[in-house]
Amino acid sequence: MDAYHRVAVTDAAAALLRDLTIQHGPLMFHQSGGCCDGSSPMCYPVGMFLTGPGDVLLGAIDAGVDDPIEVYMSVSQFEYWKYTHLTIDVVPGRGAGFSVEGPTGMRFLIRSRMLTDDELVAFDLAPAAGDGSLPS
Numbered sequence: 001m002d003a004y005h006r007v008a009v010t011d012a013a014a015a016l017l018r019d020l021t022i023q024h025g026p027l028m029f030h031q032s033g034g035c036c037d038g039s040s041p042m043c044y045p046v047g048m049f050l051t052g053p054g055d056v057l058l059g060a061i062d063a064g065v066d067d068p069i070e071v072y073m074s075v076s077q078f079e080y081w082k083y084t085h086l087t088i089d090v091v092p093g094r095g096a097g098f099s100v101e102g103p104t105g106m107r108f109l110i111r112s113r114m115l116t117d118d119e120l121v122a123f124d125l126a127p128a129a130g131d132g133s134l135p136s
Contacts, residue, residue: 004122006085007071009061013090013108017043017063020100026066027100029088030055031073031081031110041071041088041108042099061088083125084112 009017021027026046031039042049051057056078060068071088073081093107101108120126 004119005059006123007059007061008085008087009063009069010087010089010111013088014061014063016090016101016104016106016108017069018065020104021063021065024100027069029061029069029071029108031058031071031077031086039110040099041110043101043108044098045100058086081112082123083115083120085115085119087111087113 017027020043024045027043028046028049029041029043030049030051031041051072054075055072056075058071058073058078060070063069071086087110088108089111090101090106090108092105094102094105099108115123115125117126
């Protein structure tokens with residue numbers, strides 16, 4: 001399972017995360033579920049956004065800083081996204097209101113793709129042998 005990850009980061013996003021880590025210290029992401037900032041990956045200094053039993057740790061990304069950057073999502077939203085791989089990227093634009101990249105003129109976004117057959121097996125999401133349905 002170590003060969004498979006649910007989240008990744010582009011080189012451009014990693015570069016911005018290195019700059020933001022210098023300014024704010026260790027960081028984390030929470031994939032927003034909509035509302036005010038749409039479905040943006042929200043980046044916070046560790047400790048500024050509290051996760052709990054209603055959140056799923058999708059994984060941690062290596063942005064070339066001392067500590068891996070953990071990425072979370074709410075359990076209810078994870079039910080919609082569990083068959084996808086997420087990549088955190090960055091593009092020019094206004095960042096989300098509470099996310100630390102807001103003042104930089106850049107904004108984080110999620111690029112997604114469906115999990116491969118091997119990833120489905122690794123994450124225990126593959127259909128049972130002889131059964132065409134996916135597990136819930």
